[in-house]
Amino acid sequence: MSDVQVRLTACFAAVFPALSEGEILRADHYNVSQWDSIASVTLFATVEEEFGLELELNDLPGLVSFKTILTYLTSRVTA
DSSP states (O other), rough: OOOHHHHHHHHHHHHHHTTOOOHHHBBTTTTTTTTTHHHHHHHHHHHHHHHHOOOGGGGGOOOOOHHHHHHHHHHHHHH
């Protein structure tokens, strides 16, 4: 597991504490009932704080799963 993935998993665990690690890795806003608009804002704020970056507003609508956020962060953190 990469450093980015470990850190993102911790962000998801903080926002969705009822999810197991396996559920976090498969999480998207369609299969996590707690993932509503408030959870999205909380998750994005948590990610921004953890990674010390500001998510681009235009990118937020596409950040709908652990996988898409991981891909986004990997490109931003290593770029």
